[in-house]
Amino acid sequence: MTDQNLTLDTHALDSTTVEALQQAIAHRRSLGVARLKPDAVNRYLIEQMLEAANWAPSHGETEPWRFTVFTGDSRIALGEAFAEAYRQDTGEGFQEATFEAQKGRALMSPVWISIGMQPAVKADGSLRMDLEDERVAVGCAVQNLHLVASAQGLAGMWLSKNVFIHPHIAEFVGLTAPAQLMGFFIVGWPNIPWPAGERGPLSEKVRWAE
Numbered sequence: 001m002t003d004q005n006l007t008l009d010t011h012a013l014d015s016t017t018v019e020a021l022q023q024a025i026a027h028r029r030s031l032g033v034a035r036l037k038p039d040a041v042n043r044y045l046i047e048q049m050l051e052a053a054n055w056a057p058s059h060g061e062t063e064p065w066r067f068t069v070f071t072g073d074s075r076i077a078l079g080e081a082f083a084e085a086y087r088q089d090t091g092e093g094f095q096e097a098t099f100e101a102q103k104g105r106a107l108m109s110p111v112w113i114s115i116g117m118q119p120a121v122k123a124d125g126s127l128r129m130d131l132e133d134e135r136v137a138v139g140c141a142v143q144n145l146h147l148v149a150s151a152q153g154l155a156g157m158w159l160s161k162n163v164f165i166h167p168h169i170a171e172f173v174g175l176t177a178p179a180q181l182m183g184f185f186i187v188g189w190p191n192i193p194w195p196a197g198e199r200g201p202l203s204e205k206v207r208w209a210e
């Protein structure tokens, strides 16, 4: 074995880059649909986000994240699916105006990315890993995606309630049990100055056992 083979390559980044990474993490922000410009987002920028998502860790290397990207006119069918999900959930309380508003909702962000979790299964159909671990891995993937979005100046937000996790929408994006729909990630250019974030003191969350 030569000396060259013994050289350890730690892949450590230089301190300036580490600082930039810390900054990118702290500057990542969630911005809702009202804070997005209607302008389209270049496909390359979305691909960069998805590439980052694909480097997330997963227990057992299951890589359970699944995404469907809706842009342009594909959002019309998505809006119709949101409206149908609303209709299925409301019964007596159904309101035509809300139904119509659901249709328009998908057009309020130029990009919608469905967040799916597809767990790995064994030959006998049982799960290879805990569903919680699979969901956490998807969370890591979304964080990666969001970090790259923010670093590119793009606003985004994870939406995880109501129609965004509805079984009808899960079916619409091709997720069938045991796969789960974990919501949607919206992406667009911000229409407001980039807001500052806020966090409680780290000292309340960390205990050093020395």
Ligand SMILES: Cc1cc2nc3c(=O)[nH]c(=O)nc-3n(C[C@H](O)[C@H](O)[C@H](O)COP(=O)(O)O)c2cc1C
Residues within 6 Å of the ligand: 028, 029, 030, 031, 032, 157, 158, 159, 160, 161, 197, 198
């Ligand atoms: C798993 C997850 C689900 C979320 N779901 C929603 C949601 O349904 N609606 C919403 O307004 N924000 C949602 N958010 C965004 C949070 O509200 C946001 O991250 C939080 O306010 C902190 O702001 P920041 O991301 O700008 O630091 C979600 C975030 C995470 C991690």
